[in-house]
Amino acid sequence: MDSIKLPKLALGIDFESAELLKHACHLYAIEHTFEFKTLKSEKRRYTIACKKEGCAWYLHATSVEGTSIFRVHSFRNEHTCVGLNHHGHAQATATFLANNFLEKLKTQLDYRPAQIVKDTKLQLGIEITYSMALRVKEIGLTKINGTHEDAYKALPKYVEDILHTNPNSIAIVECYGEPPQRKFKRIFVCYGANAMGFPHCLPILGLDGTHLKSKYQGILLAATSVDANGSLFPLAYSVFTLWL
Numbered sequence: 708m709d710s711i712k713l714p715k716l717a718l719g720i721d722f723e724s725a726e727l728l729k730h731a732c733h734l735y736a737i738e739h740t741f742e743f744k745t746l747k748s749e750k751r752r753y754t755i756a757c758k759k760e761g762c763a764w765y766l767h768a769t770s771v772e773g774t775s776i777f778r779v780h781s782f783r784n785e786h787t788c789v790g791l792n793h794h795g796h797a798q799a800t801a802t803f804l805a806n807n808f809l810e811k812l813k814t815q816l817d818y819r820p821a822q823i824v825k826d827t828k829l830q831l832g833i834e835i836t837y838s839m840a841l842r843v844k845e846i847g848l849t850k851i852n853g854t855h856e857d858a859y860k861a862l863p864k865y866v867e868d869i870l871h872t873n874p875n876s877i878a879i880v881e882c883y884g885e886p887p888q889r890k891f892k893r894i895f896v897c898y899g900a901n902a903m904g905f906p907h908c909l910p911i912l913g914l915d916g917t918h919l920k921s922k923y924q925g926i927l928l929a930a931t932s933v934d935a936n937g938s939l940f941p942l943a944y945s946v947f948t949l950w951l
Contacts, residue, residue: 716766718782725753728768728777730806733798737831740790742797753777758797759788794834799827801839805846807831812847820844855922859891866894875899877943891923893947901942908932908940925949 713731714720722728729748732755736743741764747754750770757764767781804827811818811826820840827835835843852858862880869878876899881892909932916928925948934940 716779716782716784718779720779721771722768722777722779724775725770725777726806728753728779730803732766733800733803734807736798737796737833741786741788742791757786757788759786762786762788796831796833799831799833799835801842801846804835804839804843805850808843809847809850812844813851818844859923862891862894866896869896869898873899875902877902891948893945895943895945897943901940904934904940905932905942908934912942919946923948 713727713734714722716731716735722731732743742758743755743764743766744758745753745755747767752767752769754767755765756762763783764786765781765783766779768777768779770777804823805812807830808818808823808826820837820843823840823843824835824837827833827840866878866880869876877895877897879896880894882889883892884890911933913931914928915931916926919925919927925946928945928947930942930944932940932942
């Protein structure tokens with residue numbers, strides 16, 4: 708969300724979604740060095756107050772009927788307490804930081820947890836641990852790419868699309884178990900164009916495999932040849948799990 712221009716908190720201001728409102732509230736609290744507690748966080752209303760007992764700061768917003776917009780209906784922007792006296796911040800959650808650095812995670816493929824730790828300190832003045840930065844990156848990448856579970860669920864449709872759009876292709880996905888407990892077992896893909904080009908390659912077939920480091924692991928196998936220009940020519944690939 709670092710590329711999105713958020714409106715400033717004020718009475719009567721609108722936010723396009725509850726997520727943007729919450730992000731703005733977290734950012735406001737961090738910039739003004741105070742923490743808040745959530746009194747209500749529901750589908751149609753969001754209410755927060757300063758964490759210090761007896762402090763007057765308060766915000767209440769509700770959704771606009773028939774839309775995803777949240778409007779601030781009550782906002783007491785004054786404190787009767789002192790600021791924070793510690794380095795961390797309750798509103799600097801992993802989800803907030805993931806949203807804050809989402810654009811960098813999209814555009815910088817080598818954006819590492821150590822850099823997230825440094826940027827959090829430089830931009831927000833908050834110190835986080837390396838393990839927290841790992842969690843931030845994991846949440847951010849999930850927001851960008853989706854979950855592993857959703858990707859596995861999409862494999863049957865992926866195979867169907869390959870067979871429909873790539874003539875003479877071979878694509879097979881196998882699962883085990885009965886719905887809704889069906890689980891991925893293995894997938895094999897050989898595109899028609901690759902199969903047609905293989906007879907024109909050198910009579911060499913290289914087989915290689917690598918362990919996947921994703922959440923559910925597994926092994927990726929690839930069959931590769933060499934074309935007339937001496938370049939590698941991919942023929943087919945397969946992924947299978949090590950657990951049943």
